[in-house]
Amino acid sequence: MRRYTRLYWEFAKSHMKVMMEYRIDFLIGVFSVMLEQFASIFFVKVVFDHIEQINGWSFYEILFIYGIAATGRSIHQIFFDNLWTLGWQYIRPGKLDRLLIRPVNPLFHVVAxxxxQDGFGQLIIGLIILGTAIPQLDLVWGAAEIGMLVIMIISSGLIFVAINLFFATFSFWMIDSLPIVWAVFNMSDFARYPLTIYHKGIRMFLTWVVPYGFTAFYPAAYFIDKSGYKEFALWTPVAAIVCCVIAYAFWNRGLKAFASTGS
Amino acid sequence: MRKYWQIAKGRMQENTAYSAWYWAGTVSAVMRLLIIYFFWQAVYANQTTIQNINLETMLTYIVIAMLLQGFVGGVGNELAENIKDGQVAIQLMRPYDMIFKLFAVDVGSKIMYLIQGTIPMVLIAYFFMDLSFPKSPETIILFALSALIGIWIGTFFDFLVGVLAFWTVNVWGVRVLKESLITFFSGALVPITLFPDWLRIITEFLPFQAMVYLPVSIYSGLITGTEAYMALGIQLFWLVSLYVLVRVIWTQAIKQITIFGG
Amino acid sequence: MITVENLKKEYKLVKRDPGLKGAIKSLFNRKYETKHAVKGIDFSIEQGETVGYIGANGAGKSTTIKMLTGILTPTSGKVTVNGLVPYENRQKNAVNIGVVFGQRTQLFWDIPVRESYNLLKHIYEIPEHEYEETIGMFTEVLNLEPLLGIPVRQLSLGQKMRCELAAAFLHRPSVVYLDEPTIGLDIAVKVKIRKFIKEMNQRWGTTVLLTTHDMQDIEEICDRIIIIDGGTILYDGGLDEIKKQFGQKRVIHFELADKEKFVLPASLDGQVELLPNEEETKVSLSFDHETVKSSFVISEMMSMYEIGDLNIADPKIETIVEELYNKQEQGGKHEEILANS
Structure with a gap:
C-alpha cells in the first residue's frame, strides 16, 4: 500500500509537469468543464425563477444534490478518468501487454x-455549488456533519468509479466497451434531481441495479430531514464499498479471460 | 455536385451497420426523454402554465429541441482530427473542395441519423408523451425550412470550432466549451422566453438561438404569424454571415498549412 | 534458467458466415474453430545464452514470447523462468525480465524520456546509486543525452528504439525478450542496437531471446537459434552447426555484358537452379557445392556468355532459413527435412 502511494505520487508529479507545460490547454480544459456544469445549473435556476419548488425540493436543496454529484464525480474524473480509454488506448492497440510485463498491479497502472486536468474544473465548480447551497439550507453544521459530508462525497466518487470500472471491464471480451460505458454513464443524469420525481421502477433501478442514486440523491437526503430517506442514506458508504468489491472482482475475471485469449 | 453526393452516399453506407454506438445512442436518448418527462411533470405539478406555456407545449418544445440539437453538430470533430494527424495536407491534394467534401460527409451521416435515430425516437416520443402537432400546414413548412437553416448554421459553427485545431492542442476542451455554449444559448434546454431579461437580450444577438430556439418555437407555436417570417430572416442573416466566415478562416488556415506545413 | 516443456497454445475462434445472416446464425449456433498456434514445443535456455527465435509471420513466435512473459496462459505444458511460472506469478516474474516489442512503445507516450526512466526506477524499485550508474552508462553507449528531454511521441523510430532498449535493460533483468527490435530501422541504428545488446549480454550475463526477420541481427548477436514454423520447432542448435549442416548451397550472381535472352547452358542443366531475378542482364544460379564446383559453373557460364561481373555469395543464414521454410511449405514434415539434408 505504501509502495503504491509513493508510486502514484511519482506518476502524478510527471503528469503535473506536462500539464504545466501546456498551461493554456489546462485552462481551456478547466474552464470548459466549469462552463458545462454552470450551464446545467443555470437551467435549473431559470426554471426556478418561475416556480417555488419541485416535488417539495427548493432550488438550493436541488443545488445541494447537484453539488454532491459534481464533487463526487470530480474524484472520478481527476484520478480515474483513464478507465474510459481501456478499450481503445490499451486493448485494441495491444498496449495492455506493456502493463502486464511490469511488476505492478495492472489496474493501478491504467489508473495512474x-x-x-478537466476534473479540476469539475472539483472547483462542485465546491462552489456546495458553498452556495449549504448556507441557504436550514441546517446546523458541526464537525460531525462536515465529516459525514466528506464521507458521502468520497462514497459518491467511488460509486462513479466502480460503475465505470465494471462496464469498462467488458472490453476484455469485446475489445472496446466504450459505447456501453458511455450509455451507462449517461444514466447518472437521472441522479441530478430528487429520485422521488421518477416512476418507481426507475427509482428501484437507480438504487439496486446501477446505483447512481447513491452518488447524489441519497447522500443529500441524509442532510435534509423532510426527505424521509435520512436513515436509508446511511447505507451510502456501504453501497460504495460493495460496488468497488464487485467491480474489482469482475475486473480480475476479465483480466484472467484476457490472459487465456490474448486479445 | 455528383461527386459530393457519392461521398455522402459512401458515408451513409458506412453508417448503416447497427453498431454498438447506435444502440448506446438510442438508449441514452430514451433515458433523456424519461428525465425530461418526469422533470417537467414535477415542475408542472403545482401550476398549469409557466409564462403562458402549458405542460403539453413545454414538453413538445423540449423534446423537439432535443431531437433537433442532435443535428446542429457537424464535421468539426473529423476536421480537427484530420488537422492533428496531418491528413489535411493529403486531402488538399485531392480533386475536390475540402469544405464541400466535409459537408457532404456530414449530410450523409445526418441522413442516416435521421432514419436510424430520429424517426424511431419521434415515434416513441409521440406514442408515450402525447405531444402536440403544429396547427397548420403553413407552420409545418415554415418549421421544416427553419430547421434546415438552423442545422446548417450549426454545421458552419461546428466547422469553425474544428478549424481551431490548427491553433490549439486541447481539442477536446474546446469541444466541451462549444457544446455547453450551444446547449445553453440555443434554447435546447428551456425556451429562451423563460430567461431573465438581460440574458434574453444577449441571446438575441448570438447565432445559437437560430439553431434550435427559432425553429422549435415555430413548431410549438411560441412564434407565429409575421414573427415567424422575421425569425427566418434572422436565420438567413446568420447562415450567410457564418458561411462567409467559414470561407475566410479556411483560406487563412490553408495559408498556414502551405507556409508552415501544417 | 528458462525451461519450456511440451508447451501448447490453442485459440478458439468463432466461425461465422459473412453478412448479417451469418451474425444472427452465430448467435444461436456457434461453431468454433480451433487454431493451434503452438503445438507442443520443448527447449531450455541457460543463463547468459543469446538465442535467436525465428520463424515466418504467424509461426508462433509472439505467442511463445507472450507465454514466457506471463501475458498469456498456455493451454497445456509448462514454462519456468528463474524457477517461476510466469503466468501464475506474473508480477514477481516481471521484476526479472525486460521486454521490447518492436512495434509498440513501452515508454510513457506524453512525458519526456527522462521522466519515463524515473517512473520505471520507481516501478522496479531500482536503488538510486545503481540507477544513476546504469543510466549514465546507457546515455553514453546509446548516445541518449540529446533525447532525454523530449516526449516519446516526438522521437523518430530509431531514437525511440534506442530509448526503448535502455528501458528494457534499466533494472538489470536476468532475461530480456526482444521482439523484432530492429524492425524498420536504418542500418546505422541497427548496428548500434546490436552492439548494445551484445555488450549488455557480456557485461551482466543477461540472457537474450531475440525474434527478428533480419538474419544479420542473428548472426551478430546470437550463439544459438531456434527455428519455429507452424507451431513446431524445426531446428534448435548452434549457429555454426546450422551453417555446416545446411550451408552447402552456394549462389553465384552473374552480370551479363549483353542484353540477350538467357538460356541455361546444357552442361549445367539439372545441376544448378536458376533463381528469379528482376533485371534482365542479371542471372543468379544456386547449386549444392558438394556436388558441383563453383569453378565449373563459372567456366561453363563464361564459355557461353560474355560476363561483365560476378559475385559468389556466402552461405548466409538467411538463405538457409529460407530453404528450411520452403521445404516445409512444399509439404514435407520437418523431421524428414532434417533427415534428408
Whole structure:
C-alpha cells in the first residue's frame, strides 16, 4: 500500500509537469468543464425563477444534490478518468501487454497513467455549488456533519468509479466497451434531481441495479430531514464499498479471460 | 455536385451497420426523454402554465429541441482530427473542395441519423408523451425550412470550432466549451422566453438561438404569424454571415498549412 | 534458467458466415474453430545464452514470447523462468525480465524520456546509486543525452528504439525478450542496437531471446537459434552447426555484358537452379557445392556468355532459413527435412 502511494505520487508529479507545460490547454480544459456544469445549473435556476419548488425540493436543496454529484464525480474524473480509454488506448492497440510485463498491479497502472486536468474544473465548480447551497439550507453544521459530508462525497466518487470500472471491464471480451460505458454513464443524469420525481421502477433501478442514486440523491437526503430517506442514506458508504468489491472482482475475471485469449 | 453526393452516399453506407454506438445512442436518448418527462411533470405539478406555456407545449418544445440539437453538430470533430494527424495536407491534394467534401460527409451521416435515430425516437416520443402537432400546414413548412437553416448554421459553427485545431492542442476542451455554449444559448434546454431579461437580450444577438430556439418555437407555436417570417430572416442573416466566415478562416488556415506545413 | 516443456497454445475462434445472416446464425449456433498456434514445443535456455527465435509471420513466435512473459496462459505444458511460472506469478516474474516489442512503445507516450526512466526506477524499485550508474552508462553507449528531454511521441523510430532498449535493460533483468527490435530501422541504428545488446549480454550475463526477420541481427548477436514454423520447432542448435549442416548451397550472381535472352547452358542443366531475378542482364544460379564446383559453373557460364561481373555469395543464414521454410511449405514434415539434408 505504501509502495503504491509513493508510486502514484511519482506518476502524478510527471503528469503535473506536462500539464504545466501546456498551461493554456489546462485552462481551456478547466474552464470548459466549469462552463458545462454552470450551464446545467443555470437551467435549473431559470426554471426556478418561475416556480417555488419541485416535488417539495427548493432550488438550493436541488443545488445541494447537484453539488454532491459534481464533487463526487470530480474524484472520478481527476484520478480515474483513464478507465474510459481501456478499450481503445490499451486493448485494441495491444498496449495492455506493456502493463502486464511490469511488476505492478495492472489496474493501478491504467489508473495512474493519467491525471485528468478537466476534473479540476469539475472539483472547483462542485465546491462552489456546495458553498452556495449549504448556507441557504436550514441546517446546523458541526464537525460531525462536515465529516459525514466528506464521507458521502468520497462514497459518491467511488460509486462513479466502480460503475465505470465494471462496464469498462467488458472490453476484455469485446475489445472496446466504450459505447456501453458511455450509455451507462449517461444514466447518472437521472441522479441530478430528487429520485422521488421518477416512476418507481426507475427509482428501484437507480438504487439496486446501477446505483447512481447513491452518488447524489441519497447522500443529500441524509442532510435534509423532510426527505424521509435520512436513515436509508446511511447505507451510502456501504453501497460504495460493495460496488468497488464487485467491480474489482469482475475486473480480475476479465483480466484472467484476457490472459487465456490474448486479445 | 455528383461527386459530393457519392461521398455522402459512401458515408451513409458506412453508417448503416447497427453498431454498438447506435444502440448506446438510442438508449441514452430514451433515458433523456424519461428525465425530461418526469422533470417537467414535477415542475408542472403545482401550476398549469409557466409564462403562458402549458405542460403539453413545454414538453413538445423540449423534446423537439432535443431531437433537433442532435443535428446542429457537424464535421468539426473529423476536421480537427484530420488537422492533428496531418491528413489535411493529403486531402488538399485531392480533386475536390475540402469544405464541400466535409459537408457532404456530414449530410450523409445526418441522413442516416435521421432514419436510424430520429424517426424511431419521434415515434416513441409521440406514442408515450402525447405531444402536440403544429396547427397548420403553413407552420409545418415554415418549421421544416427553419430547421434546415438552423442545422446548417450549426454545421458552419461546428466547422469553425474544428478549424481551431490548427491553433490549439486541447481539442477536446474546446469541444466541451462549444457544446455547453450551444446547449445553453440555443434554447435546447428551456425556451429562451423563460430567461431573465438581460440574458434574453444577449441571446438575441448570438447565432445559437437560430439553431434550435427559432425553429422549435415555430413548431410549438411560441412564434407565429409575421414573427415567424422575421425569425427566418434572422436565420438567413446568420447562415450567410457564418458561411462567409467559414470561407475566410479556411483560406487563412490553408495559408498556414502551405507556409508552415501544417 | 528458462525451461519450456511440451508447451501448447490453442485459440478458439468463432466461425461465422459473412453478412448479417451469418451474425444472427452465430448467435444461436456457434461453431468454433480451433487454431493451434503452438503445438507442443520443448527447449531450455541457460543463463547468459543469446538465442535467436525465428520463424515466418504467424509461426508462433509472439505467442511463445507472450507465454514466457506471463501475458498469456498456455493451454497445456509448462514454462519456468528463474524457477517461476510466469503466468501464475506474473508480477514477481516481471521484476526479472525486460521486454521490447518492436512495434509498440513501452515508454510513457506524453512525458519526456527522462521522466519515463524515473517512473520505471520507481516501478522496479531500482536503488538510486545503481540507477544513476546504469543510466549514465546507457546515455553514453546509446548516445541518449540529446533525447532525454523530449516526449516519446516526438522521437523518430530509431531514437525511440534506442530509448526503448535502455528501458528494457534499466533494472538489470536476468532475461530480456526482444521482439523484432530492429524492425524498420536504418542500418546505422541497427548496428548500434546490436552492439548494445551484445555488450549488455557480456557485461551482466543477461540472457537474450531475440525474434527478428533480419538474419544479420542473428548472426551478430546470437550463439544459438531456434527455428519455429507452424507451431513446431524445426531446428534448435548452434549457429555454426546450422551453417555446416545446411550451408552447402552456394549462389553465384552473374552480370551479363549483353542484353540477350538467357538460356541455361546444357552442361549445367539439372545441376544448378536458376533463381528469379528482376533485371534482365542479371542471372543468379544456386547449386549444392558438394556436388558441383563453383569453378565449373563459372567456366561453363563464361564459355557461353560474355560476363561483365560476378559475385559468389556466402552461405548466409538467411538463405538457409529460407530453404528450411520452403521445404516445409512444399509439404514435407520437418523431421524428414532434417533427415534428408
Amino acid at each position: 497513467d493519467r491525471l485528468h
